[in-house]
Amino acid sequence: DTAVSQTPKYLVTQMGNDKSIKCEQNLGHDTMYWYKQDSKKFLKIMFSYNNKELIINETVPNRFSPKSPDKAHLNLHINSLELGDSAVYFCASSQDRGYGNTIYFGEGSWLTVV
Amino acid sequence: GDSVTQMEGPVTLSEEAFLTINCTYTATGYPSLFWYVQYPGEGLQLLLKATKADDKGSNKGFEATYRKETTSFHLEKGSVQVSDSAVYFCALSYNSGYALNFGKGTSLLVTP
Numbered sequence: 001d002t003a004v005s006q007t008p009k010y011l012v013t014q015m016g017n018d019k020s021i022k023c024e025q026n027l028g029h030d031t032m033y034w035y036k037q038d039s040k041k042f043l044k045i046m047f048s049y050n051n052k053e054l055i056i057n058e059t060v061p062n063r064f065s066p067k068s069p070d071k072a073h074l075n076l077h078i079n080s081l082e083l084g085d086s087a088v089y090f091c092a093s094s095q096d097r098g099y100g101n102t103i104y105f106g107e108g109s110w111l112t113v114v
Numbered sequence: 115g116d117s118v119t120q121m122e123g124p125v126t127l128s129e130e131a132f133l134t135i136n137c138t139y140t141a142t143g144y145p146s147l148f149w150y151v152q153y154p155g156e157g158l159q160l161l162l163k164a165t166k167a168d169d170k171g172s173n174k175g176f177e178a179t180y181r182k183e184t185t186s187f188h189l190e191k192g193s194v195q196v197s198d199s200a201v202y203f204c205a206l207s208y209n210s211g212y213a214l215n216f217g218k219g220t221s222l223l224v225t226p
């Protein structure tokens with residue numbers, strides 16, 4: 001059973017398109033995250049939700065919009081895709097916002113914009 | 115802001131060699147510290163963590179000790195294997211919402 005699952009795993013799309021990446025966790029966690037990993041492997045937090053409430057919204061273009069229909073799901077929608085959006089996007093979750101909680105990652109979604 | 119700095123890679127070692135990957139942090143207060151590992155084509159997995167000063171995290175032969183006096187959390191393993199080849203990330207908990215703030219990663223290649 002995959003704890004944090006995200007789809008699709010690979011996505012190749014043209015500039016200007018709109019795409020979504022879906023994420024689900026079956027761990028019963030309250031907090032979910034989106035991270036972006038660039039070509040140099042650098043990982044940066046984009047968003048975090050706690051019980052469907054947005055709690056972290058880093059400096060990310062407003063073409064990126066997260067949506068959390070319930071606390072087990074956190075989807076990422078990207079409008080008007082640009083070449084620079086090509087990256088690996090990781091969904092993650094933790095039990096709650098508590099100090100020292102382990103964050104569990106999905107396997108990543110490889111987005112390539114051409 | 116809170117941040118971690120880890121040694122640049124790639125690090126190449128022979129099997130059974132001793133491994134150290136340095137990590138230092140800058141933070142207000144007392145963050146939790148983590149090491150994550152990413153194998154090729156996969157997501158990140160927690161390797162070990164420590165939540166207070168002098169705590170030692172350990173897993174799969176890897177160890178790291180939370181040193182407040184030197185603001186460090188260096189990763190060590192006494193004898194590496196080829197299967198340890200991966201990218202290793204040091205991270206600290208983030209003040210707002212306790213997300214993780216990652217270092218830039220250190221690529222490790224272990225050769226037979």
